[in-house]
Amino acid sequence: MARAIITGTGAISSAGQTPTEILDTILAGKSVLAPIATFDASALPASLAGEAGGSDLRKLLPDRKLMKFIRRTDVFGIHAAASAIEASDVHAWRESLDAEDAVRVSDRFGCIVGSGGGTFDSQYDYFPLMTVARDDLHAFGEELSANVSPMWLLRSLPNNVLCHVGITHNLKGTNACITHHSISGTLALCETLEALRADEADRIVAVGHDAPIEPQNLLYYYRAGLVSPDGLRPFDASRNGTIFGEGAAAMVVETEAAAAARGAPRRGEILGSGSASEALGILAIGADGDGLARAITLALDDAGVAAQDIGMIVGHANGTSSSDASEARAIARVFGAAMPPVTGFKWAFGHLLAASGALEAVIALEALHRGVVPGIATLASLDPDCAGLRVSRDTRATRSDTALVLSRGFGSTNTALVIRV
């Protein structure tokens, strides 16, 4: 079974526009969560977020004209994928091949994306038309083309990143677009590993991207008790919810043979994954963390490593009351006395939903390279409900070269990923 070698990574979030920059921000103990600036959020009960990308998103695109065809979330995904591909240096190699070999390389080069799915925002493009039509659907139909861009449907496709990364980089291989809330990005990495193992591709760029900072979305999450008005404090006794971030991360992952054939740089390896759900409906989470514990056990088995081989756990650590407590129980159940240092990154750049697992895997890899477990700077007093969890405010040393990255999503779904430098 082929091994899955990571040969390039890219990331963008409010904490920086490269994996190095983002890890530096985290290690500096700085949260970059701030009042929302892209729209007037002053009326909302919760208005902190980690906004990414600066004032002109077009600068992040390989071709500025692409902006017409895509949404905010897609910009991040396309940018991260391009960064990872550049870091992997694969294009220079493909261009050095004769035409026939280059075609074969493209046909065996896949793309697997975790995407946030639909947005409320893109449907607002119909509001001007609805105002003109005054609740009269006949008028809505008649005035349609005068009021809505002909590109509307294409701009709104949840699989836009897959489409445009493919076109931009001429990738024609296996592909998928996973739209399952906060496990999407991690599942994209799991499916990348499996596709390489099954010989469906020689190399794959895996991407997670999302931009959930929308007023209607924020309001729903706040009303559901999921978003904090004042800060993201994972595992802390005073925690009261998560805070949205936005951005993307990507990895180029190749079979060992494909990476060796072109003398690719080795950044790390995906060793294994596991996924499990609890069948509790869309919002509920089991208090005992059973689904997550099973996902972790499956991932360790799949990776062929024991609990004591894990050098660092990057938890989902989203700062909500029930997720953090059940996560602590799941980790305790699997690791017991063999628990390595545990941390989380969302406190720094926010919860990127569909992008979160991919971003956290990329940053975990960066941290493994430096041998550090970044601290959780917003942790003041560990919740007794999370007792025994080996978290800290301070930077610690990793116990080994291997990390476990955890993601949890709606539908009580859980995914665990094992990576190594």
Place this chain on the structure above:
Amino acid sequence: MRLRRVAITGVGLVTPVGNDVATSWAALQAGRSGGAPIEQFDASGFSTRIAAEVKGFDVDAAIDDRKLRKFLSRPHGFAVAAADEALRDAGIAPTPATATRWGIAVGTGMMGVPYADLAEVHDHSAPAGELEVAKLVDDPSANDPMVFCRSQSSAGLSALARRYGIRGYASSVHTACASGGQAVGTAMKLIRRGNADCVLTGGFDSMVNPVGLAGFCLLSAVSPDNDTPTRASRPFDITRNGFLLGEGAGFLVLEEWQAAKRRGAHIYAELAGDGNSLSSYRITDSPPDGDGPIQAMRQSLANAGMTIDDIDYINAHGTSTPMNDRSESAAILRVFGERCADIGVSSTKSSMGHLIAAAGAVESVVCALAIRDGTMPVNANLTEVDPDCAHLNLVRDTPRHGRIRAALSNSFGFGGSNSCVVFRHPGETEALIAAGG
């Protein structure tokens, strides 16, 4: 290491030509069209006013769970009804002892917010055409947790997993019109690689609403033949001019082959392989020479351990748009060459219309039924075959009978994803196993 084989042991359908498998399958053999003037809303002002709607679907009767219904929108109702039928048909369901060995993989549509919910937010919080955040704060719709849950791309998956108690791997995918095919392919791999022993898989969608229809009208992707809705979808015909928008759901129960045999399950077919490629050409099209679909079809055959000689039937993507059908025909010719003369081809979208994210899953069910009965459903509405497609042996006028050793289903999506799924007759599989394969 030999891969675990995957058996299809249950199927369920809600389509524009029938609210269950038996009714839909009979209609597809008769080439009966589900096309009609749109009834769900006043479409009189749209350039296209026809669709293939699911008819007479009583969500209250189909879903006995009142609490669950509040979390669901129209396509989720189709999903629950079709998944119920598939599980009933298979005669197996997760138990507390087996729940963690059950997985679920679904293709979900892109329309999160039902039109009525969008209109409420507009009227309250965007009366002048721009969202006013200050008004949103006390907007009943923007504060209603049920509206929120219904809008999520994970809503359908969550409801199904909860309803049946599925506790293993769970994933929801979206690659536009390839979603259903990719979901079925993903589900197959879960069993192959040992992530699950049983998987519930399928797709569900409804874009027959003002915003969904508008999106396709703006692109001129849908047929404008408002006066002849039953003939609007005519894949491979020279006069084709766009697809007929459909809605519905298709579900399948997959099991590891030996386990299915041990419990004496009826096996429709082996889900034998899949292939996926990106066209990386344009957002809406594959290139005229079929590049993209060609690779996907070849991979699916290799993945199934087959050659072009093994396939007897192709359920085409066949949307009835000028570009798709030409590109797909070119791809089939390139892959199958002279074998094209022997392989029956039909697009059941000629009857059902295009079910978008559900299409690939529904058409997987069609392939399973075709193999079971030795019957190729018709490509309805063919009057004059496009010369570009003349090399295809299209199933015209009446269904074609005869043993189908293996079938291939194509699904190509906006965004360039191509999904091909291959099905093998269970007798062929048994012969392979007996021969040590």
